[in-house]
Amino acid sequence: MRTVFWENNQVKMIDQRQLPHAFVVNAYDDYRAVADAIKTMVIRGAPAIGAAAAFGMALAALQSRATDRQTLLDDLDGASKILAASRPTAVNLFWALERMWRAATDERLQAADDVRAALVAEAQRLADEDVAINRRMAEHGATLIRDGDTILHHCNTGALAAVDWGTALGVVFMAHEQGKRVHVLVDETRPRLQGAALTCWELMQRSIPMTLIADNAAGYFLQAGKVNLVLVGADRVAANGDTANKIGTYKLAVVAKENGVPFYPTVPTSTVDLSLPSGSEIPIEMRDAREVTHIRGQMIAPAGVAVANPAFDVTPNRYLSGIITEEGIVRAPFERGLKEAVEKARARVRTFMETPE
């Protein structure tokens, strides 16, 4: 089952807040509820957020009572703004909304119902492409993994972070499928514990050997020479390769480099934001204090405590050994390599879109 999918004119999502304790699929027939699901992290992970937003736009098209193209486009513009306001850091959200907008405003579509049909088809195409892209990324990334390697991983980047398969964990899945023996050290990833809850669950489902650790223990294992490779995802990569990812990634990258351990973000080109020259321009979401003060409803700090809860940090490009994309592994200088990868990927999508099925 996919993390997010379209069925009976509804957007359906695995409710990731309930894993690993319960496997629940939510159904949405209002794009505003989809925006809320993104905000409250029913669904998370940059590629999954992008697909959810695309399906949200398809839903908005069906919800609109417009009978003419322009009224529908006005409604879609409003929906796009609401979806865009759900989370600020993962650029896939804005990338997907822009792509849906291009599909909606295709001048060949003059009837409102044609626009509706085009948006449902485009969201589905974006989701299908995501899975194909992840498999291509995984094949490139798996060349970095040797038989017997231990891979340290932060947050969750598996099937649950994408439409299916995954980004950084997708690389691990591919190596495993290729018969390489791998072991994954799983950062629990406070505050929301995506590593403990989601990554452990995905790895255990695939019977891939793994060990859960507190984020604080990652340095212990890096220093001890027990880690061969660090793989993470990303929420936004600037033109120079600076990488915004789940809070804690920066610390991990610095300590990996200090110990000579290769460190690679694994990102579809839809996560690359060529409009931002460097990471300092990436907006960082500050989330609710309760994510830090409460764990599964249990309070862990004194009442009334002051909290700061940045959800992401930026790892400067100098800490990256490379960036794994669906167009290959990009290495420094990242400006050139990322631009080339994005252009190649765009050309591939154009070809795909121009080829009648």
Add this chain to the structure above:
Amino acid sequence: MRTVFWENNQVKMIDQRQLPHAFVVNAYDDYRAVADAIKTMVIRGAPAIGAAAAFGMALAALQSRATDRQTLLDDLDGASKILAASRPTAVNLFWALERMWRAATDERLQAADDVRAALVAEAQRLADEDVAINRRMAEHGATLIRDGDTILHHCNTGALAAVDWGTALGVVFMAHEQGKRVHVLVDETRPRLQGAALTCWELMQRSIPMTLIADNAAGYFLQAGKVNLVLVGADRVAANGDTANKIGTYKLAVVAKENGVPFYPTVPTSTVDLSLPSGSEIPIEMRDAREVTHIRGQMIAPAGVAVANPAFDVTPNRYLSGIITEEGIVRAPFERGLKEAVEKARARVRTFMETPE
């Protein structure tokens, strides 16, 4: 109230597992229960563990039915072994047991009851000295803090980690008492959350401005230039300055150095182990998986997950700006400075012990 104290021939301790939700004082009349309290972290923090072990020995002396010196010493030897097996990393435990053994075997004491009285007095003296030592450390350390500084802190090193006052947090308390405006960024300190539960509680009780963060967020604030100084405690410092402290300290030290932020462990000389040339010889305790998989009784990972839970890591001396001790701030080369500090402190204790009260 002190964290650990002697009252009515019992050892009493604040039960730190219940803070900040409940303030409970446990009373022990069996040294084996004291060993268990150390093991299960009713009491923690290197200096507090040392004092608890000393009081445990006093209790063992009272518990023994021996009527002659040698039988009592045999019983004490057994008790010492049981207390020594409670936790492996904090050297204060072994330091305190050795000191109690020296007091017990003082050849001037020939009657069993004289040995008993000497042990109760020695434990009390060790506890009183701990408080005095902490204040001296705090005065040295506070010279590093300027008005308006933000101090990043890992784990708990306040009054609860010692007999009273504290080590690294004691430095902050002193600066605050001196009228300097300080702000503390509190690492929550997974897995056991001593920062969230204990450090927040101590700072809030003293009305010192503070902000709780997930350990993963420390890099974000260091990178953003929001941190002026990092202060931590230590569980064992090797002769060359390599410092074992709460898991996560190593990562923090590396990232502090990378950002040019001064990093100081604050340690009484009783935490310095001159018998170990370097940190690689320090034994690191591996604790129960449940500390990672469960938080306040709530399971956060799939059932049956594999876990590794090292309780400490070792920060190599090259990441330290200095080590704050009761004899002053020791700087590189640490071998010489630590040896001098330990010798000065020993001379001070000798003088203290030889001076009739």
